[in-house]
Every structure is written in C-alpha cells, then in structure tokens.
Amino acid sequence: MTADVWLPIPAEEIDGLPAPGDSGLAYRFWDGGAEFPADPADCAFYVVPYMKGPQIAQRPLARMASVRVVQTLSAGTDQIAPGLGVLAPGVRLCNAKGVHEASTAELALTLVLASLRGVPRFVRGQDAEEWRSGFYPALADKSVLIVGYGSIGSAVEDRLAAFECARVDRVARSARTSARGPVHALSELPSLLPRADVVVLCTPLTEQTRHLVDAGFLARMKDGALLVNVARGPVVDTKALLAEVEGGRLTAALDVTDPEPLPSGHPLWHAPGVLITPHVGGSTSAFLPRARRLIAGQLTRFAAGEAVENVVAVTG
Template structure:
C-alpha cells in the first residue's frame, strides 16, 4: 500500500521587534507568506521579552523572526525559550540582539544584510558618478545664477572617464559597489587586509595599502564596519593626503571617520564629501558640518526604505522556508565572522 506523504515541518515562530518595524517590513503579503511555512504566534509582536505574555509565547517557539528594536536574546530570555533553534533577522546587523548565549546554545542565525546592501551600493554608485561631474554643486550654482556654463570650458578634471575610485573594505556593500562599477571607465582600488591578491584579481580591483588608497583615489568610498579597531580609522592624516577636490563618501558608520578632522579639512576647502552617516547619526543642528558647502549630508537614507523593505521581507521568508525544509540558511551569520561584520 502507498504510504502517506510526510507532513512538512512547520516551526512555531514569533516576531520579535519594534511594532513599527514589523508594520513597515512585514506587510500583509509577507505575513501570509510566513504563515505558509511556519505557525506564527498571534500579534501583537514581541518588543519586550520579559513580560508574562512574551514568556508564554517563547515557551514553545522554535524560531524567532527579528527586526529593528529586537531586545537582546540573553541568557534569561533564552531560558524562557528552551526550544528555540534559529533566528531570522529582517535587517542587517545582528550585533544588537544576538548575544554570546545564542552561540553557546548552538542557535542558527540568518540576516538580511545581503538584501540591505543592495540599495546602499546603488546610492554609493550614484554619488560616485554624480560627484565626478559635480552635479549637485553645479545644479545649486545654476539655480542661484540662472545662467548656463560654457560647457566647452569645463575643467579637464571634470567627468568620470578614467577616474580612480578607492573602496575601503570588501564588505557585502563594498563588493556590490565593485560589481556595479564594472561597466564604467573607472580604475578601482581596494584596501582590505583580509582580501588576498588572488581574490582582489577575481573581484577586478587592484589591492592598495591604506595610505595609497587615499592618496591616489579621486573618490574614496568607506564600507568598513564600526569595530574597536576601525573607530577613527579615516584620520586627519589620511584626509589631508587626498587629492585636492577629491571626494570622501561614507555610507558605513560615522565614527569610522574622524569627524572633527573631516570638518577641519572640509572647511579648508581641500576635498568634498558625501555623508549618509555622521557621528552622532543625527547631526546636531549647530554642527559646523552644516555650514560647509562642499559636503552633501543625507539623513541615513541609503539603506532599505519604502518598497525596498519588501526585499528584506522576501529574503527573510525565503530563509524561514529553507530552514523549515531542512536546507539550511542561504545567508547564515557565522560566529567566527562577527569580528569582521557591521
């Protein structure tokens, strides 16, 4: 007699994040898709894991779908979740909630960092190309004067042909930027002490020492995670070594750059900058950077926003489906790689 088909494993799962993050990332379609591959704890989402309701929900949860604002999964929380085996994060960095206790208990972790890297890389490439033709500055001047430039008299250094772009760190975002730059007539340098010459060649870039990267590049794009060793990595010495009128782009973390030094160099009108992140991230209204006409400051918008949040949800749903099917995560976070991740 034919045997009955084996019932598909449906893990018991809960959402752990700020309610507004859940509402933004996990819309009705995403929740329906999640419900097709797991049994979700009914709303509201868990944003405080110490309440009686949270403890009751965690008691039989096998998987957590986390997001921005998820509380730390420390020993006390994990004691309330004895069956927890996996965490799928709908955002990038897991540093805020994945604790040492998670690794000690062998909990598998996945992150949507690869999906969130895509819009950041797109923003970066757009700013590289716009800065090469000084589009933002020239548009501002055109609005002020209402007169067109004599285009045949444009400076010879204007434009993107043959410019040198320096990529600081081959992170997920840095690698995507390198990939997106391939169709353009640009030279790309890379500084990353963890990338060997063979891997750099495979990426299509030339490896460079840190000082060389800053001294030779027309644009330096920062993609270094903020770690104790990288705080203030972009120093005054490096900034002063940059070519006059070159551009620093930072979409990583504000504290990777010595911001006081950057402000001083910008006020000397030596270089230009595009900053999507600052230190602190919401720059105080009276900060002198606001007065520098040679810096473009955007409000940390390079990452996923609007319809791009659906990409994060799609990746998370896919990861839950893979894990439930026993196929493992396509985007795992490895404990041994944490020292190199944002």
C-alpha cells in the same frame, strides 16, 4: 509544540512563509512597540525591527531563553551584536545579505556623481534662480578605492563599470582574489589612498573599523579627493573629517554620520564641499520585497531543520 517567530512585518504580508499548522511556527508581529507580542522566552527566531536603533533591537534579548536565530534586516549587525552576550551558546546571528546591495550601490554612485558634477550647487542655484555654469569633475578617468569589498562593495564596482574609471582598487579585512581582480588587505591602505580620486566606504562597523578614517587616513588622501560613506558613521572620525573639508583639501558625501541623526547646528551641515543624505542607502522600494524573500527563505530552512544562510556570528 510550537515555536514563536517574531517578525517586524506582519506574517500575512510575507509570501512563502511555512504554514503555521504544518511547521510548528507561531508568528508574532513586533516592530519595536512598547508591548511585546508574547513572552520573549518562547521566541525561537527573532527578526530584528529595522532601523529602530540598538536600544529597541536589544530590548527583548535578555528574556529570549529559547531563541536559536537572530536575523537582522540590515547589512550590518552593529545594532544588535553588542547585546548577544546575554543569549545561550549556539545562537546564530544572520545579516541581510542580498537585501541592500542594489539600493546602497545606487546611492553610492548617486553621491559620487552628484558631488563631482556639482549637483548640490545647481540645486541651490535653481532655488536662487542663478545659472551656475562652468566645468566640473567627471567620474570618467578617475581612480576609485572601495574600502569594504563585500557584497555591497562588489555591487558598487558593478555599477562603476559603465563610467570608464581609470582604475578601481578594492580593500577588505584580508587579501584575496575576486572575479574583477585582487582585493587588498586593510593593512595596504596607506599605499592605496594617495592614488585614489574617490574613496567609497562600504565596510561594516567593527572594533577594527571604528574611526578607521582618522586624521592619518585622511592625510594620505590626495588633494581634492572625495570621501563617500555609505557604511556607518563611526567608521569616520568626524572631527578629523571636518578639519579637512573646512580647509578645502577634501570633499565628502555622507549617507551616515557620527552623531546620527545629525543634530541641528552641527558644523557638518554647512561644511564646504559636504553632501549629506539621511541614512537612506537601503530605504527604497527595493527593501520590502527583498526583505520578505529573505525572511521566507530563512524560515523555510529553519522549519525544515536546515542550516540558515548569512550567518555572521554564533554565540558562545
């Protein structure tokens, strides 16, 4: 008796997969195309196509009567989680912890440094053949607040260590102690925001964090502070952010936006003090090797009857 595994990466490109004959697994390649590779009812392990959007991610779920594990290749699960209600109880949803930390943290630091040091202005100056010298803010001696202190937030702090920040505050859903110091609860944000020069958003998108960064949140940020979003666009209320950046009180660096992709003509494109990258936090050369290792490891455990890792929810 075989069990189908749907993969968005061809099985022959993933080293370390359990051998089909020995494991009882049959590998089916599906990266979101119009035609399913086999009957979804036979799928036991579904690896969600990466960055294809919720409509594609959720499309086969209603027919996956035998699925036992749904594995994303993204750190967040907001693209697939709303569709899990059609599945039988006991299906495990796993995220891609370990895949995106390095790349996303790299981009977060890139956005911080580029924004503070005026890199977008220099690029425009180069295009215009203008020498735009002057004094610009440094990251050194700044206070940084990381909102969403999971594995990505921790990786951001690892990279901040070399930049001589005055302090780093950490916020997660609930308070705890980390190896680097205390992690504050979300409820403590009102007292933490006024002392932060840079606020980095790494939190997953949930009902609790949707529009977490609203007019009240932004109003508590100090004048001249920088907001960096490498989380999800809807964590930020775009209208409220526009009001602050257009008034010149805050600046922002955004790898994710709401709406996304950001349409032509949207005021965020040309808002003063805003740097935008097109959701490329995890889209680097580091992605595929780490994604392949994750898939191989999870399927090795699955085939052996062992517990899979990175479980963030269980249906039912």
